[in-house]
Amino acid sequence: MSVMHIPGHTHQGPGEVTLPEIRDVMGDCQLCPLGQTRTNLVFGVGNPHARVMFIGEGPGRNEDLQGEPFVGAAGKKLDALLSCAGLTREEIYIANVIKCRPPSNRNPRPEEIEACSPFLREQIRSIWPDVIVCLGNFASQFVLRTQAGVTTLRGRMHQTGHFMVCPTFHPAACIYHSDWQPLLEDDLRMVGQWLAEHPAQGVAR
Numbered sequence: 308m309s310v311m312h313i314p315g316h317t318h319q320g321p322g323e324v325t326l327p328e329i330r331d332v333m334g335d336c337q338l339c340p341l342g343q344t345r346t347n348l349v350f351g352v353g354n355p356h357a358r359v360m361f362i363g364e365g366p367g368r369n370e371d372l373q374g375e376p377f378v379g380a381a382g383k384k385l386d387a388l389l390s391c392a393g394l395t396r397e398e399i400y401i402a403n404v405i406k407c408r409p410p411s412n413r414n415p416r417p418e419e420i421e422a423c424s425p426f427l428r429e430q431i432r433s434i435w436p437d438v439i440v441c442l443g444n445f446a447s448q449f450v451l452r453t454q455a456g457v458t459t460l461r462g463r464m465h466q467t468g469h470f471m472v473c474p475t476f477h478p479a480a481c482i483y484h485s486d487w488q489p490l491l492e493d494d495l496r497m498v499g500q501w502l503a504e505h506p507a508q509g510v511a512r
C-alpha cells in the first residue's frame with residue numbers, strides 16, 4: 308500500500324492527510340501479531356507541522372504502557388539531546404518505525420516493519436518535515452532504503468527526495484556505548500546548523 312485510502316480523499320499530497328485521519332485508519336490494528344501482545348498502539352506525538360521529525364525503532368515497556376513514544380529512559384536522553392540542535396519537544400514530531408512493542412523488546416521483524424511501514428510513510432507525508440532524524444539502524448535503513456549500518460551512515464546529512472536525513476545512533480544504544488554519545492551530540496548539532504542555514508519558508512498549509 309503506497310497511498311493510504313482515506314474516505315473522502317481522492318489525492319494525497321504533502322500535508323493533505325491529517326495525523327488524526329491516519330490514526331483513525333490504524334484503528335485497533337491487527338496487521339501483524341504485535342497487535343495481540345501490545346498494551347497500547349504508540350502512534351506518535353508532537354507538532355503536526357514540525358520542521359524536524361524524529362524516528363525511533365519501536366515502543367519500549369513504558370511507551371507501551373503510556374501510549375506515547377520516548378517517555379522512558381530513552382526519552383530522557385532524547386530530551387537532553389534536543390538542546391544540541393536548539394530544539395524543544397513542542398517543535399518536533401516523534402514516531403517509531405513500528406507502532407507496537409515487540410515482546411521483551413526484541414528487534415522488530417521484517418514482516419512487522421513491512422506491515423507497519425505505510426503508516427509511517429503517511430505520517431512523514433502528512434508532516435512533510437524538512438529534516439528527518441533517524442535514531443538507530445532500523446529508522447536509518449528504512450528511511451534511506453539501505454542495508455548500511457548507522458556507524459557508516461552517520462556524521463553527514465543525506466538527501467532523499469524533499470527530505471534531509473540525519474541518521475544517527477539510538478539514544479538508548481549510547482547508554483551501553485558511552486563513546487557514541489558525543490557523536491550523537493555532534494549529529495544533532497549538525498541538524499541545528501542545517502536548520503539555521505535554511506530558515507523555514509513559512510509556507511501556509
Ligand code: URA
Nearest residue numbers: 363364365376377381
Ligand atoms: N525506543 C524507541 O525506539 N522508541 C521509543 O518510543 C522508545 C524507545
